[in-house]
Amino acid sequence: MRTACLALLAASALAACKRESAPGAPPAQAPAASSPAADAPAAPVALKDVIETTDRYVVGISFPASANRYPGLAKALSDYAAAERAELMQAVEAFGNDKPSAPYELSLAFEQVVDTPQIVAIAADGSRYTGGAHGQPLIARFVWLPQQDARLTSAALVPDAKGWQAISDYVREQLHTAVVTRADEDELPAADRAALIKSTFRMIDEGTKPEAGNFSEFVPVLDTAGRISALRFVFPPYQVGPYADGTQTVDVPAAILLPHIAPEYAGLFAR
Structure with missing residues (x-):
């Protein structure tokens, strides 16, 4: 619905621009941008x-x-x-x-x-x-x-595919390890344990493909100097596990991130 509304607004604006720039248009149809009210910032x-x-x-x-x-x-x-x-x-x-x-x-x-x-x-x-x-x-x-x-968005922060591959590899390792640990703690029968690990690993691998969109939700973890020592990526239920597992997070250290951070943001990170 939001996409449709935005498209309609864009189409209306484009049509208005065409009317204003048409040859022979009377002076009264000057672009609305010339109005002081149109230049005023949104409240x-x-x-x-x-x-x-x-x-x-x-x-x-x-x-x-x-x-x-x-x-x-x-x-x-x-x-x-x-x-x-x-x-x-x-x-x-x-x-x-x-x-x-x-x-x-x-x-x-x-x-x-x-x-x-x-x-x-x-x-x-x-x-x-x-x-x-x-x-x-x-x-x-x-x-x-x-x-x-x-x-600050994940796509702007890490602009290249190599960076997302490094982040994806690290996050997958942490999530895989957590699944195996939980399965061992629950002392499941061998067949049930294998089935749980296989199905959850599949969800993890799908939800952590090396793409910025899969890591769009994150917050910085700061050191005592206020620099970013890690990024905490947040995964809602169903992205990397069943609903019962709830929201999951993985902290990726600055040492792994820094080689792939866009230069304009590197100064925010601890070294």
Whole structure:
């Protein structure tokens, strides 16, 4: 739905530009950008907690007040929360005048986990319930660079395939080891142990293919000097294991990351 709306807006803007640049167009149809009002920046987003309860749905969203210091970050958090709420409301509206047997629910908490002059990180955790045995986990991480006034993404941080291969290899090794350790601790019969390891390894290998998109959720782990000593990659349920395994994380040390970090971000890392 969001993609369609964006496409429609882009098409409308393009059509407007064509009308404005058409030969013989009267002066009154000058580009809107010449208007002072059009040049004015968008109003900052003010993040406010949301609590809403009806007999059809329940919404609870909480934000850290500190995020309002950074308008770009505040907008990113607001946009994410709005998109998840839109998904919930679409499911609610599908009932028409009826209502679900149990209220649908969106629960989403944003928490600041890093706050330095160089790096700010916000963790978003929650779930969206629209029927079934359990809700859909919602996991997102936002890393903001105040001095650049920009969000740091995994694709920008590690720009080449060789880097993602090194990260993928390290993460897979850690996750594989954890699976074998759990299987041994549970003292499963040999056949059950082998089946569990095989199926989970398959999920791990699929969910950690060496692509930036598979490592999009991360937060920096800082040393006492405020430098990044590791990146903690976060994997929601189903990406690298069954739902019962929950959210999983792997810390990748700076020593492994640094050879592959884009030069403009290398100064953020401990050496």
